[in-house]
Amino acid sequence: MHHQQLKWVTCPISHYEKTYQFMKQYTDERHTGTQDIILLLEHHPVITIGPTTLHEHIKEDRQIPIFKTNRGGKATYHGPGQLIIYPLLDLKRLGIKPSILVHLLEETMIACCRVFNVEAVSNPAARGVYIKGKKIGSVGLRISKGCSYHGASFNIDMDLQPFKNIVTCGMDNLEVTQLSEFKSCHISTIKTIYHDIFMQKLNHYSCTSLTSNKISLETFSSLNTLRLSHGS
Numbered sequence: 001m002h003h004q005q006l007k008w009v010t011c012p013i014s015h016y017e018k019t020y021q022f023m024k025q026y027t028d029e030r031h032t033g034t035q036d037i038i039l040l041l042e043h044h045p046v047i048t049i050g051p052t053t054l055h056e057h058i059k060e061d062r063q064i065p066i067f068k069t070n071r072g073g074k075a076t077y078h079g080p081g082q083l084i085i086y087p088l089l090d091l092k093r094l095g096i097k098p099s100i101l102v103h104l105l106e107e108t109m110i111a112c113c114r115v116f117n118v119e120a121v122s123n124p125a126a127r128g129v130y131i132k133g134k135k136i137g138s139v140g141l142r143i144s145k146g147c148s149y150h151g152a153s154f155n156i157d158m159d160l161q162p163f164k165n166i167v168t169c170g171m172d173n174l175e176v177t178q179l180s181e182f183k184s185c186h187i188s189t190i191k192t193i194y195h196d197i198f199m200q201k202l203n204h205y206s207c208t209s210l211t212s213n214k215i216s217l218e219t220f221s222s223l224n225t226l227r228l229s230h231g232s
Contacts, residue, residue: 004036004093004208008195011041011217013080016048016067023149024070026088030147036094037220038198039086039151040191043078047166050074050140059165071150073127073140075166081158081178083190085151085198092146095207102127102139104205105152108198109137112154115193116183129154134177154194156180156187 011019019041026037047066050073064077078084085105091098106122109129113120113136120131129137137154155178163176179185199212 002208004210005213006199006202006210007035007037007220008212008214009037009039009217009220010191010214011039013042013044016043016046016078019043019086020067020069023086023088027142027144027147027149030090030145032093034090036087036089038088039084040195041084041086042080042082042187043084045077045079045162047075047077047162064162064165069150071140071142073138076138076140076153077162077166078153079158079162081156081180081187083154083156083187083194085154085194087148087151089148090146091143091148093208094202094205094210096202096205098141098143098148100205101148102141104198104201105139106137108194108201109152109154111197111201112190112193113179116179116185118179118182131177131182134175136177136179154179154190156185156190 019039023039026034045064047064048069048071049066050069050071087101087105089101091101103122106127106129110120110122113129113131118131120129120136122129127139128135137152139152140150141148142150155176157180158178160176160178179190195212195214199210203210
């Protein structure tokens with residue numbers, strides 16, 4: 001079996017537009033030897049909308065910028081205290097289908113909740129992770145030439161008020177929740193738990209034996225000509 005190292009890059013709080021540009025360019029410029037990476041980060045406040053988002057799903061709020069993106073899904077909100085997971089993976093090389101990656105992202109969020117004795121579930125009819133009908137995690141991917149970008153958002157300890165400015169995921173009357181409403185937790189702890197569980201699950205499905213290498217944004221930038229700038 002082929003062995004491969006997967007780099008997990010921990011980033012400071014980041015502007016969505018800069019992160020999106022990095023992910024898209026990294027994916028567009030990939031070749032057979034390009035390193036697979038997973039970005040772990042938080043975003044400055046932003047509302048992102050997928051291609052199928054309806055105009056009436058967005059309420060006017062000049063305090064929060066709106067960014068059109070090419071991921072799957074409709075409208076959602078990102079902000080501090082929400083864990084963002086962006087897997088930039090060559091799925092063909094790993095031997096997994098996009099549907100499996102969606103499953104892994106959801107199941108890892110569910111397993112993280114279980115660590116805190118909180119019961120969460122997925123819903124194949126409305127992708128994401130839910131606690132008692134309230135959404136705690138979302139998944140929206142883009143696949144280009146067999147490679148993934150965008151990913152998942154996991155509400156940990158954040159201000160949920162901005163979700164009232166949108167029809168979340170295009171679902172009327174959908175309420176949102178976060179892990180801190182059930183258990184005291186810190187996003188840095190969740191990052192570690194998410195990493196450990198996801199690696200175990202990914203290795204179960206992958207045709208490649210994967211090891212993990214956690215690095216900082218600064219270390220990653222020193223190794224790559226294409227840099228992810230988080231800004232201020």
